[in-house]
């Protein structure tokens with residue numbers, strides 16, 4: 001089946017936008033059988049000739065991103081178990097939120113590769129704003145724009161090296 005990469009993070013940071021960019025025209029498989037906290041989208045992607053599966057975590061059963069913090073933590077824990085590498089996405093427009101800190105706390109204990117991905121870095125000014133995310137205690141980060149694609153090549157180069 002190949003390596004599994006999970007995209008985690010609080011609602012509205014751009015997880016699904018990045019997921020859709022990664023899987024492009026390929027179809028997402030929706031796994032809704034086991035309830036809200038297990039509900040996620042799976043897709044296939046490849047980079048530099050390396051194939052991998054991608055999990056987009058989110059509250060699909062409810063049909064909205066208005067899910068409880070507890071459910072996000074549960075999804076992160078499931079992703080940690082299931083994935084070979086984790087993309088933790090945050091949003092430079094919003095800055096660090098309490099929910100980001102909760103997820104970071106879970107991820108700091110993880111032995112698998114964790115990539116801190118600062119999304120919505122659509123221009124150079126926003127790249128400078130991203131420095132605040134060092135405070136999450138996860139080390140260095142990648143800045144990307146899921147909408148215009150900038151930075152995604154560097155992130156994927158680093159990701160597939162770990163798979």
Ligand code: GDP
Nearest residue numbers: 011012013014015016017065119120145146147
């Ligand atoms: P999710 O809840 O984490 O899956 O987030 P979505 O992918 O649904 O995106 C939430 C909102 O952020 C949408 O309005 C997206 O269009 C917007 N968004 C996602 N990526 C970017 C980005 O790179 N730049 C900007 N400016 N907006 C983005």
Ligand code: MG
Nearest residue numbers: 015016057058
């Ligand atoms: Mg989503």
